[in-house]
Structures are given as C-alpha cells and as structure tokens.
Amino acid sequence: MGPERSELERLIESVALELVVGSAVSERADRIGEMLSALADQARGAGFSSLTEAVEEMQGALQPSETQDWDEVERKLKDGIARLRQALEESEAAPKTASPNQLAEDPELIADFVLESQEHLVSIESQLLILEQDPGNAEAIHSVFRSFHTIKGLAGFLELTEIRDVAHELETVLDLARGGQLAITPAVIDVALACADFLKQWLERLQAPSVERHLIAVPPSAPLIEQILRLRSNGSDTAQAPEASAVNGTAAPVEVREQAEAERRRARTGEARMVKVDTGKLDLLVDMVGEMVIAQSLVRHDPDLAQLRTPRLLRNLAQLSRTTTELQKTAMSMRMVPVGQLFQKMARLTRDLARKSGKQAQLETIGEETELDRNLVEEIADPLMHMVRNSVDHGIEPPEERIAAGKPPVGRILLKASHQAGHIVIELSDDGRGLNKQKILAKAREKGLLDNGVPETDSEIYNLIFQPGFSTADRVTDVSGRGVGMDVVRKQIQKLRGRIDIRSQEGQGATFSFKLPLTLAIIDGLVVRVGKERYIVPLYSVREVLRPGPDTISTVENRAEMALIRDHLLPVIRLYERFGVEPLSKDPCQCVLIIIEINGKGFGLLVDELSGKQEVVIKSLGETMKDIPGIAGGAILGDGRVGLVLDVVGIVGNHWEVAANA
C-alpha cells in the first residue's frame, strides 16, 4: 500500500507544481496531459476508483476544443487537483468504512486474506495426505472441511467469486463425505489437492503488486468445478469404499513420536493469543537488538569507566548486560519457527514425485517442532526439495526391484530435525539403493574429475557427487539427473555456513545430513588485523591459531607457500596479498597463522595480529558489492567502524583455482 500511495502523491504534486509554475497552461497542455495519463494509470492500477474518476474529469477538461478558454481550463484543473488530494486523503483515512465494492479492493484486507488462506492451505495439504492414508479419519475430514469453509466465507466477503465457487463446491463434496454419503477415494484427494493448487495460484496472483496483477493468468475455475461435480454424481455409486490404501505412490507425514503430535495439538488451542507481525519489522528488531548488545559491551569495556570501579556501577552494568542478553534471546526467539511446515511441503512433494515415477514412497518425520530462524527456513527449502527429489528419483527403487531385494514395496524416507550444540541438524534418509561407489568413481573418471588423484575414503568418494556437472542417474528425468543441482545444493548450504555429510550403505539406503547454524544474523568472529584494516573470520571455521616459527612455512617452486602443522601440509594464503593491503610486516614470524578448516580441507591464513573475539551482526554490503569473492558481508565493530566479514570458502576457492591454473 505504502509505495503506491506515495507514488500517487508524488504524481499529484508534480501535476500541481506544473500548474502553478511559470508560463501559461496553454503552452504546457501536452505535458500536463501526459502527466495526467500517467496518474490515471497509476490510480487505476492501485484501485483508487475515486481518484481515477477525478483524473478522468481533468483529462476531459484538457481536451482541445474550438473555443478553448484557457483560464477556464486552468481553473478546472486546479479544482481537479484539490479533488485529487482530497480523494487520496479519504482513501487513507477511511479504508475500512468504504462501500462493499471497494472492500474487495482494499489491499490490507486482501493481504490478510492471503495470509490466513496460506495457513489454511498448509493444514489442508497435510490433512489431505493423512486422509489419503487413512480415508476414515473423521478428524482430518472435519479439518479440511473447516478450512475450505473459512476460505469460502472470506473469499465471498472479498468478492473473489472464483475462489468462493470452487471452495463452495468442494465443501459440498466434503460435507457428503462427512456424513458418510461419499467415500474418500483417491480421486477425491486428487481433486481436493487440485483445488488447493488452484487456490495457491490465486494467492500468488493476489500477492503480486496490483499493477502487475493482471499479467498473471489464473487458471479457469470451470474445469475444476466440473471435476468436483463429477465426484458428487459418482459419489453415490462408490459409497462402498474401495481399498484406497492400495494406491500407487502414497505418501503422508507420519509423526513418529505420537507424544509430540499430541503436544502440538494442545499448542494449537493456544493460538488465539498470537499476534501477526510484519517480518520486516521483526528483522529490524533483531538487527537493532544486535546493535544494542554491541553498544552495551562497548560501554562495559570503556576504559574511562574501568577506572570508576564502584560497586554500584558494577551492579548496574551487570544488570544492563543481563537485560540486553535476555532481550536478544527473546528477539531471536520471535523469529524462530518450527521446521514442521517445511517438512509438510516435502510430504506433498514426495507424494507427487512418487506418483509421477510409479514408485511407492512414504515420508516420515521426526522433530517437526524443532525451531530455527525463519529466514533460514526459506533458504533451505530449495536445497532440501532437491535432495528429496533425488531420494525419490534415484534412491528409492521401483516396487518390483524392492520386493526382489527383500524390502517392503513402499520406500521409506525419513526427515529428522534436531538441535545439536547451537546448530540445527536436518537428516534425510531413505532405505533405497544407497550410493554406488564404483559407479561414482567411474562417472567421475569419465568427467575428468579424478585427474588430481583418486579419493580413498568413503566420504571423499561420496563428496564427488557435489562436483559441478556430476550426475550418476542412468536416465534423465524431468525432476533430476541433469547434473546441475548437487553442486548448487552444496553451495547454498555453504553460503548458510552449514555443511552436508553423506553416509550410505550400498543396497540399504543413504543419509544426507545438513548441519546449519540456528540463525544467520549473528556470528561469533575472530577479529584480525592486516595493516590498517580489520577483518572478521567466522569462528566456526577456525581450527587453531599459532605464531609460525622460521621453519613453519616453506615455498613450493617459489610460487606457492605451505605450512607444516602437526605433520599435515597446508596451503598458506597471505591475506594482505589476496586483498592488496599494506601489512605491518611481511615476515611470517611477526605474523599470526590462522588454521581454517572447511569441508574437511584445511588451509592457513596469514594475518598481522589478532584483536580478539567478538559476536557480530552480519550486514550486507548492498546490491553493488554483494558478490565480492572472499567477502561475506560487513559488521559494525566496537568502535563504530565497519569490519569486513571474510567468506573463507570464497578466499580459498579462488586460491585453489589460481593454483590449478598456474
């Protein structure tokens, strides 16, 4: 709403300005006409009907006529401006008391509708999947019915007739099912899911900015309604429920721990006490609290205050520090969401994929209530989706193959989330084929990925699948097997400062585990100094810090340097060379060597000195500088200056590439 309004306001003011400045209106009629039509477009796009009318009237006044009285025109235009301003003000002052017709156009109400419907959609999908497994589950039918009923009511209120009609027809079918007059067949589930998809598309359209809204096509509701009606007419014949459980490719989230499920149900009754908050505001809050924590620590360590060691001051400072820490925790927790919603999406995906590929797969989840930063949830959705696709597509075998291997025909995919020492671990396991080491090695050789030596350990072999251009799938399907993807998955996870591990037993299945920090906003960092600049090295990547002796570092053909640390040879990168900064000293013995480990590989980073350890809030450097290799972002340091946060993967990635090309 905001940007549209201010844009309108700006346009109106510019027309007003055009009217009062300088020369006569007659000379600038064309220009004013242009501005008015821009204004009309904008007003129409934003759905301000009163504004649109006023603008159209002004455009009419400008129409050239034989006996043009320019004074009259000018007067009309000025009146028009006054009307425009008034209309704009009214639209702001009283959106809620507008006539019902405008109600449907109110962006705030629409946004509420979208939000609420999205919540219902999530519940509809998960309940439908449960229903598919257990067609007699009355609780699930009731829940889906209630959700569609609510959506129907809201849509009717907002005059979204197509949504209302679809929801209404489906509701009728569900009502029959509720009364036992119609069996929940796979066909019913399919149609209900199709309705959910239809609704999803509508919501996307409603979320688009109003000017672009008409560009997004909406599938017609008529075929869908026809499908629903067909269900109803068939309903009476099929009332004796066929065995729906024998459907090919079924998937439903099965909460392994019943207790957790019961707990969640109990939690749901407490929902009335919740408040919806704009996520932008929440992000700002977390950001500002982060700054406050830093400011607080600055005050506490102020050298001037250190001389004033009175008990009262110390007590108050301790109190301040406790309060800010508590505040930070609360602010962070407000942004935490359970991972369950994400898992629900995967359940739907598994179902659809299994259907498509003629396999049978069932998704089980553990730890749906595990919480993580909502920003992180959005970031891991795509990689996770990709991995689930891989599991269904490559991991799980077709039913015949499974039976031949002595496994149950329905493949089992398990998604498990848990907290481990400040990290969240998401594990995706399947009981399918597992990874075939020979096949991976053969493929890697074919692609020329083994030119630098053959990997020995299992995990090194498995990690080959993350190489760009790698794919072991015998055939390319429309979902996976094109060799893009796994490397993208790993890159994305690394970007989030996480890691992926693979465990696999051939013939028994594979487990991919993602380990991620709970939040992206704050990291523990090591502040290092190079010349006049200070950089922050993320602490999670630091293995040890040492002062090199004269023999620690040796050169290779005078081109590269390496360090011998505890019988391991590690490449050394001089940060000042990498970043082109003038260091305090070029003699390694005067410097500090930081041993960094990522993905099981290590390297040494040479810096001038350590300045300490600090918790920092990572900030983006802005659009223009977002992809600088080796730099993950900026953070405001204790003295108010900006320090750059190093992206250790980027630093070493470049180095290794350069070394390979040399």
Place this chain on the structure above:
Amino acid sequence: MAAVSVSPAETRQASKAESLAGKYLTFSLGREEFAIQVLKVREIMGVEEITAVPQTPPYVKGVINLRGKVIPVVDLRLKFKLPELEYTQRTCIIVVQISMGTTVLPMGIIVDSVSEVLTLAPADIENTPDFGAGVTLPYVMGMAKIKGKVKILLDIDHVMTAQDLEGLEEIFNA
C-alpha cells in the same frame, strides 16, 4: 505569455528545462561546480574512517557505518578520473539515494566541498552544448547558469549504476 510561435526544437528544449527545474545541492570537484537534485540527497557528513573493500575499482573507497547500516562510498573525483586529493576539513560525504530499477539504495559520494542549495528556474537551465564527436557526457542532464557561473546538473542515478556494475563484474571475473 500567450501565443508566440516557437519551433519544435525550442519547445522540446523548454520542456526539458522545465522538468529539470527545482532545488539543487551544489558542490565542487576541482574547478568545476556540480549540482544534484535535493530530493536525491539524504544527508551530508564529514569524511570519517572508511573501511576499504578489496577487489573493487579504485573509485570505490569502501564502506561506512551510517547509523547501523553499512553503505558503500564512492570518490567522485576518482570516478571522474580527476587526480586524487588528500581529504581536508571541507571534504564531505553526500549520502544520496540511488534508484536502481525499483529499489532505492543509499550510497555515499565524496566531494571536495559542498556549496549551497539553489532553486533553479527553467530559464536558468540549458542543454549540454555539443562538444562534437568523441566527447560524450552521459552523466550530465544539463547546464545551469547562475550569476555568470556554470553548474553541471548531474544525473546521479546514472553515475552510480549501469557502467559501475559492469566495471565491478570485470574485476571479479579477472
């Protein structure tokens, strides 16, 4: 003010001058005086410690902390290929709002000194003179004559966007 016949070219020029009229902040770089629209300016501050960002073009001086936000700072002297100058008491960072597509980004530009805020009438503004082939001034919207002095009206969005990004990319890919 009424009907005086004017040639189409002159009308075009007049309407451009009108759209450019308004309030401007003027500043100096070497011997030249520039002006940017006041609407684009968010604030003016003295030069403080700037954190250098590696692998950026020389005219990108780095980033500063603007009340908790990290924003990039560009030295306009270097951007315009003028010789570098030691920063003085008069050197300023003008924080401008750059429109890039639909987003607005804050960005700092370093100038020798800030002069004043002027209101320019259409009559004060002229098109950029044609300097002949080989001299293109893509950043210049027009010229203003005030009390016998020329101010260059700068299209600050243009200065900071398209070409810069390409330039940065070249450096990254190198």
